[in-house]
Amino acid sequence: MVSGTEFAGRRVTVAGLGVSGGSAARALLGLGAEVTLVDGGDGERQRRQAAELTAAGVEVRLGEGDTLPKGTELVVTSPGWPPEHPLFAAAAAAGVEVWGDVELAWRLRGPGAAPWLAVTGTNGKTTTTGMLAAMLTAAGLRTAAVGNIGTPLLDVVLADPPYDVLAVELSSYQLHWAPSLRPHSATVLNLAPDHLDWHGSMAAYAADKGRIYQGNEVACVYNVADPATEELVRAADVVEGCRAVGFTLGPPAPGQLGVVEGLLVDRAFAGRRDVAVELAAVEDVRPPAPHNVANALAAAALARAYGLAPEAVRDGLRAFTPDPHRIATVGEVAGVGYVDDSKATNTHAAAASLGSYPSVVWLAGGLAKGATFDELVAAAADRLRGVVLIGRDRGLIAEALARHAPDVPVVDLEQTDTGAMAAAVRAAARLASPGDTVLLAPACASMDMFTNYHVRGDAFAAAVGQLATEREDHEQ
Template sequence: MGSGKVTTGSAPFDFQGKHVTVAGLGVSGIPAAKALHARGAIVTVVNDGDDARSREQAAGLEALGITVRLGDGATLPKGTELIVTTPGWQPGKPLFQAAAEAGVPVWGDVELAWRLRGPDAAPWLAVTGTNGKTTTVRMLAAILEAAGLRTAAVGNIGVSLLDVVLGEETYDVLAVELSSYQLHWAPSLRAHSAAVLNLAPDHLDWHGSMAAYAADKGRIYAGNQVACVYNVADKATEDLVREADVEEGCRAIGFTLGTPGPSQLGVVDGILVDRAFVENRQKNAQELAEVSDVRPPAPHNIANALAAAALARAFGVPAQAVRDGLRSFRPDAHRIEHVADLDGVAYVDDSKATNTHAAQASLAAYESIVWIAGGLAKGATFDELVAASAKHLRAVVLIGADRALIREALARHAPEVPVVDLDRTDTGAMLQAVTEAKRLAVAGDTVLLAPACASMDMFTNYNQRGDAFATAVGELRA
């Protein structure tokens, strides 16, 4: 056990003897409860669920002396002085309303990790955005490693920040992915530098409005020390920089797929260049890498690479490390992943394109496409996506529960494009979809799985959906 008193860049918080309620079990709730208990807090965990898995997790915590209340996540435990919540719990839940009325602060797991950092803790280079976060953070970590720095890709990427902050391994710098949920509950976070990659409607049921969603994304810029990185093509990200309260001397750094201006990174004749972190940026530029060093070199992935490079350069990484890091990087599965070439047709799995913004970026990467789309729309509309992408479409194959919404948008904005509507939502539908796509495609086309929808109507998750696509393509090859 520690002394109970934590001293960080934020105000010290003495957990010894404090009554702290942890909202939710799982990958962030359990480490939070254990960390608080180890620092002398009197911890109560509340959880909505009361299933076998929850009871097993509860038993492990109760063995340590932590109180767990299953099936009751709405009532504020008596005497609570602080709530630490897992990211998925919505701000409108009765527990938080009761906390607000009682004047009890609410932190997320990221806020707790930030508060528990030691005095010599590694600075954070933070990334958020509607799409591209994980890829950008992993690119950034690869660049930092190429520069010889001790680093890790952590946060919403699946590696607990609490585990990293409290672990024995030391780091020079952390590449941190943050979701809008996590940022909502992280009032004290102050990154070295941060990027908002893009903004498009998403998770509005959680945040309540697009304005609230954008405001939570913008929290990542609060207190930035060196650079606020924004997307020149997405004015909303620049607006968040303008509104941010940052440290004196912190700079706004843009990234663009076009020729960069001063204080920007961009692309010139197939070369990624830096006009931000160079001497005399009015006249000079530093070559960082070639577009061909980015895999895959789709436009939105080049934008991810530029954002990662901007954060790395803000931390003082040399140009050669940017090139070496991008060359060594391999994207995760189901992100514009090339599966096979059959009869001159490329088959590409972008099952991770679970919303319209991600699908539009994917569709823009190829000239002539047979598009496999559909699933759970999550309240999305498809007119803007179809109108922007119609010129790329050879044909469309629709699957999933909400495919009619896409079919209707196609009828309005691309009536000449052939559409195959598969009236089934079983997992075997993917083989039929790929078979139909093969029939419609000609040499030079790309058969692209970019569903623009969530997967849970037919599959466990987008990974299983992408695997089904790859399996179906494999059966065509047999």
């Protein structure tokens, strides 16, 4: 923890002109630092943002992201900048520390600062953090879902009046640049290959995820079904007395949360090893897909670690509204359901989504980010009734389908214009029969064809709406 007065007159370089970069620059400026912000881009958006920061007193250098400004005493980086970036090599050569915006926020906490309940994992972070915030709110606490979502973390840490407790979503990027972070309690929901181009290896990715357990005070929450998360707990250096708490979709052992006869139950914080406390019903989780129930159990474990009553867990789950593009049913046409899980941008997320439906026409493809698809396709083959492929790396999925599901009909769409999603939905509708689910779970990133996964999901929903209208017109 550092005093804000220590930044007065200090020369700080902020790397990256994004939401977190702008927030860091303004916070540092407010603490009296001399702030220079560098960014490799020089487009219209960057110039607009730069003008606002310049007016506030920040020196902004566009198109100069590789160069360390002379006299820099500290670098605060946006999370997406990779460790091998030339700016950081220059900082290392000059003996200058590099912090992320999360590290800066952690160090700027004042006396009696709100504890952090932290969430990471390859998939489910945002949903779990939102569920946790809803539980804390149901308990009457002033809280916010922050970090990799919502309001910039620095804005919340410096808020007046202060918050009681924070639900903090952290990406592997953010954790990499936050060596001093020591949460009250934390969870790694799951681990699967992702962002390996940034981290360099699965081992490095897992190590950065595992940072979230360092210094935990009350509970390290892990996924019983994913032994790699428990291994990260075992490797962590925690406060004496901190407990390892598992969550499982089956009946829980002592020290775990789990599911018994349609109920979410707690055998970790019940007070006695032979007692299970009812927290909520599976039906209180929306949607009650297995991986989403796991998210709810992880959130409940963190809430219970903070001392919340079972009623707050239940009421929070009932009040929680899932974000768009996460297993969202967007329509039903001719007895076929259409589900938008555009947020399934990697194979682990797509596997969870595919496992939620017994008979699927799968709409997949995009930017693979170095992923392979054999394991995903082999596991889902028996529930696939057809596949529609879009996007730049669709050929990788097609090859896996040829190896592991050769009898499944595949439509390979080369179209990449604005009408591509409508064409994909029509192709999926032709493959589907009543009772099937057409599932957009791309297992890939979206930026080859769409601005982001939100735009991709919106295009899918619009195409389904168009399909429904065309069918209604045809039947009249």
